Amino acid sequence: MTLSPAARRFAALIALVAAAALATQVVASAGASGGMPLWRVVWRLMRYFTILTNILVCVTFLRVAVTGRGPGAAWGGGMVVWIVVVGVVNYTLLLRSYTGLQVWSDIGLHAAVPLAVLGWWLIWGARGQTWRAALLWLIWPLVYVVYALLRGGVTGRYPYYFIDPGAVGWDGLMLWILALAGVFLLAGLALVALARRF
Numbered sequence: 524m525t526l527s528p529a530a531r532r533f534a535a536l537i538a539l540v541a542a543a544a545l546a547t548q549v550v551a552s553a554g555a556s557g558g559m560p561l562w563r564v565v566w567r568l569m570r571y572f573t574i575l576t577n578i579l580v581c582v583t584f585l586r587v588a589v590t591g592r593g594p595g596a597a598w599g600g601g602m603v604v605w606i607v608v609v610g611v612v613n614y615t616l617l618l619r620s621y622t623g624l625q626v627w628s629d630i631g632l633h634a635a636v637p638l639a640v641l642g643w644w645l646i647w648g649a650r651g652q653t654w655r656a657a658l659l660w661l662i663w664p665l666v667y668v669v670y671a672l673l674r675g676g677v678t679g680r681y682p683y684y685f686i687d688p689g690a691v692g693w694d695g696l697m698l699w700i701l702a703l704a705g706v707f708l709l710a711g712l713a714l715v716a717l718a719r720r721f
Contacts, residue, residue, distance in 0.1 A: 526591050530647040535588035537639045541581035544631025545574065551624035570674055570682040572667050573613065576605050577632050580640060596649040600718065601660045603644045604710045608664075610637035611706070616685070650718045657711030664707050668700060 553564045568574045613633040621629050681687035685699040
């Protein structure tokens with residue numbers, strides 16, 4: 524299905540906001556790194572689920588804007604679930620007080636982009652998701668957890684305290700993974716319910 528010009532413009536805006544927030548995060552992190560090379564700043568940022576998921580959003584909606592074709596029901600729904608959970612987890616578990624550019628990158632990555640993606644999906648997103656889609660949408664978070672643990676095991680640096688075995692122990696890590704999987708699953712089920720209702 525070819526999207527309307529309004530849908531394409533909104534998709535372009537989402538891609539632009541995501542790209543601007545990511546760029547602002549890179550600049551802010553570079554400024555606080557004490558002269559670290561830019562490639563190392565970017566490499567360090569690539570350990571975060573927030574950054575990786577916003578990149579997925581940026582690429583997805585740039586493609587929508589350029590081609591005029593929306594993401595399929597499975598991928599589009601997954602994008603909504605993943606990026607909305609990014610915002611929810613940030614504002615419930617990770618919220619900190621920021622200054623300078625970090626304020627703007629935080630708002631962009633954790634609030635503006637998730638709300639915009641949800642809004643786009645509510646208006647133009649493909650429907651037809653089944654209840655099994657909520658299980659399918661667990662794949663990306665689980666792939667990320669494996670990546671983060673492997674990377675942390677090599678570098679000794681974990682992106683979040685709740686997936687740091689040294690901070691919460693292996694039993695605690697398993698509980699956190701189950702809890703977060705539950706959050707993603709509930710978000711997925713809620714999205715399927717919305718898709719069926721509308």
